[in-house]
Amino acid sequence: MSQTFTLDGKSIPFEDGQTIMQAATKAGVFIPHLCYHPEFKPHGSCKLCTVKANGRQTASCTMRAMAGMVVESETEEINAERRALTQMLFVEGNHFCPSCEKSGHCQLQATAYHLGMMSPHFDHFFPNRAVDASHPEVLLDFNRCILCSLCVRASRDVDGKNVFALSGRGIKTHLIVNAKSGKLSDTDFSLADKAAQVCPVGVILTKRKGFAVPIGERSYDKQPIGETVEGR
Amino acid sequence: MTAPKKKLKVATTSLAGCFGCHMSFLDIDERLFTLLEHIEFDRSPLTDIKTCSPDCDIGIIEGGLCNAENVHVLREFRKNCKILIAIGACAINGGLPAQRNHLQLTAILEEVYHSGPGLANGMIPNDPELPLPLNKVHPIHEVVKVDFFIPGCPPSGDAIWKVLTDLLAGREPELGHGLMHYD
Ligand code: SF4
Numbered sequence: 466m467s468q469t470f471t472l473d474g475k476s477i478p479f480e481d482g483q484t485i486m487q488a489a490t491k492a493g494v495f496i497p498h499l500c501y502h503p504e505f506k507p508h509g510s511c512k513l514c515t516v517k518a519n520g521r522q523t524a525s526c527t528m529r530a531m532a533g534m535v536v537e538s539e540t541e542e543i544n545a546e547r548r549a550l551t552q553m554l555f556v557e558g559n560h561f562c563p564s565c566e567k568s569g570h571c572q573l574q575a576t577a578y579h580l581g582m583m584s585p586h587f588d589h590f591f592p593n594r595a596v597d598a599s600h601p602e603v604l605l606d607f608n609r610c611i612l613c614s615l616c617v618r619a620s621r622d623v624d625g626k627n628v629f630a631l632s633g634r635g636i637k638t639h640l641i642v643n644a645k646s647g648k649l650s651d652t653d654f655s656l657a658d659k660a661a662q663v664c665p666v667g668v669i670l671t672k673r674k675g676f677a678v679p680i681g682e683r684s685y686d687k688q689p690i691g692e693t694v695e696g697r
Numbered sequence: 698m699t700a701p702k703k704k705l706k707v708a709t710t711s712l713a714g715c716f717g718c719h720m721s722f723l724d725i726d727e728r729l730f731t732l733l734e735h736i737e738f739d740r741s742p743l744t745d746i747k748t749c750s751p752d753c754d755i756g757i758i759e760g761g762l763c764n765a766e767n768v769h770v771l772r773e774f775r776k777n778c779k780i781l782i783a784i785g786a787c788a789i790n791g792g793l794p795a796q797r798n799h800l801q802l803t804a805i806l807e808e809v810y811h812s813g814p815g816l817a818n819g820m821i822p823n824d825p826e827l828p829l830p831l832n833k834v835h836p837i838h839e840v841v842k843v844d845f846f847i848p849g850c851p852p853s854g855d856a857i858w859k860v861l862t863d864l865l866a867g868r869e870p871e872l873g874h875g876l877m878h879y880d
């Protein structure tokens with residue numbers, strides 16, 4: 466007998482051990498997310514995927530589905546909080562979309578569009594973060610890092626290399642490259658690594674490929690992010 | 698869209714912007730005639746009127762704040778306009794000019810006027826008429842309350858048209874997929 470829970474009134478089937486996010490994605494229902502990736506162990510850090518499960522707020526990418534659970538996602542209240550989180554991500558880094566190679570393919574940008582983010586609202590930090598152009602094939606622009614840890618997980622769990630790590634705590638958390646020099650060229654990182662493919666924003670960029678796809682034909686020009694879930 | 702009895706007064710300006718948003722505004726093309734049935738321009742580069750009337754209905758601000766005069770003009774707009782709209786990336790997050798924000802202003806002036814390649818006997822401009830640059834470039838919402846935002850670099854003529862017609866019709870402006878762009 467298949468078990469179900471309800472998501473915004475819709476009945477969603479799930480298997481034992483599945484998270485709310487996994488079951489929703491399977492059923493073709495989009496829940497905004499940034500640090501979740503179906504191929505990796507959830508990290509539960511960005512909180513964009515927050516839902517109300519039986520009246521309590523929780524991260525849907527880490528919360529296991531339970532039979533009869535009542536889950537709310539697309540409410541004005543929750544989306545307002547998701548929008549505020551997104552705005553904070555924008556002001557904490559330097560996100561100048563017009564000059565970003567990831568623009569149009571960026572999950573942060575597309576999620577902000579989805580949430581109707583008209584402005585960053587908060588005061589900008591304008592942090593000073595150097596780029597790392599040392600590697601022959603890949604550029605790292607730390608100005609756009611949202612600390613989702615997907616590159617950390619991919620490099621550690623798939624590539625078996627541990628090239629990236631999150632260092633520091635709280636507001637001081639930042640992404641580092643595991644080399645004495647701190648430079649990507651002093652690691653065994655390669656373009657063929659899974660970690661080279663997973664960054665949801667414009668940090669890990671393949672050199673000499675920027676702006677290859679014309680405006681109008683980029684991933685999220687053609688389809689808003691809410692229509693990109695597996696089940697559809 | 699039902700025509701209001703009295704035409705709405707609209708003022709516009711470009712602060713630390715490139716005039717791209719104003720050009721995009723003109724991209725609404727012949728819809729400008731429809732618009733002019735409902736609005737009249739007050740202070741704007743389009744009219745060359747230099748100060749806002751005290752009873753403007755809508756102020757449209759392109760560009761962020763990179764010098765003291767920008768702040769002064771922005772405050773004049775906020776004081777005289779019932780609704781203030783930030784148009785374009787620079788007004789909304791500082792945009793391209795704000796990419797100097799991680800550098801020291803003195804170091805920038807030094808390099809641009811003294812030590813850059815091909816410069817000889819350079820002098821940092823110091824005419825008292827020149828507005829003083831700010832240490833950092835700021836989006837306008839960091840200084841005054843902004844009522845609506847039209848993102849884009851520049852926003853398309855269609856996006857601008859959508860927001861203005863929504864406002865004229867008394868609706869909350871909304872840009873859907875395709876019109877909503879940060880680039
Ligand atoms: S990473 Fe995304 S949000 Fe940030 S500047 Fe690039 S396109 Fe914009």
Ligand code: SF4
Pocket residue numbers: 609610611612613614615616617640663664665666668669
């Ligand atoms: S570089 Fe990209 S993948 Fe890695 S933590 Fe930052 S945002 Fe995430």
Ligand code: FES
Pocket residue numbers: 497498499500501508509510511512513514515524525526527
């Ligand atoms: S997607 Fe669930 S916390 Fe980031």
